[in-house]
Amino acid sequence: MVAWTTGQGILTDLGYRNPNFNSGDPTRDRGYIQKAYYDFLLMHPWLFALKDPPGIINTLAEVTGTATTVTKGSATVTLSAVIAATMAGRKFYIDAEQIPYRILTHVAGTATLVLDATYKEVDVSSGAFTIFENEYTLATDCLTPWFFRFRDSASTPLDFLGRGEMDERFGTDVGNCDSVYHIALVKNNKVRIKPWTDEAQTIEYDYTARPDPLTFDSTATDTLVLPADVAPIIADLVLLSFYLDFGDAKAVNFSKDIDRRLNNIKDVYLAKLKPRVWIKAGRRL
Secondary structure, three states, rough: OOOOOHHOOOOOOHHHHHHOOOOOHHHHHHHHHHHHHHHHHHHOOOOHHHHOOOOOEEEEOEEEEEEEOOOOOOOOEEEEEOOOOOOOOOEEOOOOOOOOEEEEEOOOOOOOOOOOOOOOOOEEEOOOEEEEEEEEOOHHHHHHHHEEEEEEOOOOOOOEOHHHHHHHOOOOOOOOOOOOOOEEEEOEEEEEEEEEOOOOEEEEEEEEEOOOOOOOOOOHEEOOOOOOOOOOOHHHHHHHHHHHOOOOOOOHHHHHHHHHHHHHHHHHHEEEEOOOOOOOOOOOO
C-alpha cells in the first residue's frame, strides 16, 4: 500500500500511475511534488496546517515631542529632548507637514536622528513631531497569514487587504484613512498597519506555517502536514501539472476530477470556518 503521507510515498505512487514520471530525473520530479505541496497549503486556511499557537505582533506606541532643528537638504534632525530607546527603523514626520521619513540611525539616550533621505520640506526651528511604526515582520516560518485580530479588543475591526488595494485606497502618506484598522502584506514577510496604533497593542494572527522541504526518504522529515485522507490530493495536483506542462489531453478531464476532490476536502476541513446564521432569542423570522 502506498503511503501518501510522505514525499517518497507520493513519488512511488506517481511512478505507478504515469510511466513518464519518476523515470530518471529525480530533481524535476521532486520539484513537482514540493511545488504541489506548497501550492495546496496556500489555497485555503486549512485548519490542520494553521500554526498553533498563532503568531503575535507587538505594536509600538508612537512618540511625540518637539524638534528644534530640521533643515531642508539635511538628513540630521535635532530634538528638544533625548529619547531613551533607539528609534532606528521607525518613521518620523513633522506634524505640520505629515511627510514621513524613515529613521536610519538613532543612538538610545540621544536627541539626534539621521533620516533615510535629506529633508525636502521647509526648515523647522521648533515644530511638533511624531515618530511611529506601522510595519512589522511576521514569524519566520509564516508561509501565508490569513486572519488578524486585536487581542485586547476583538470587536475592533482589522481588515486584511492586499497591498495594491491599501495603496490605492489610502496612499502612502500618514493621513487619508478611515476609522477602520487595515493591514496588508507589503513584502515577503512584513505587514503594514493603517492607521498605526498610537499605543502599544497585541495583534494575534492565524497563519499557515511553512513546512521544511520534503526529504524523500520516508522518515519523519519526509512527512506531510496533511491528514491521511487529504494527502493523496498532492499526487493528483502533481499529475495535473505534469499533464499541462507536456500538453497531455488528459489534463481537461483530470482537472474537473481534481476540482471535485478539492471541494470534498473543503466541505470537511473548511466548513467550521463559515459563520452560521444566528437568530437572537425573541426575534421573529
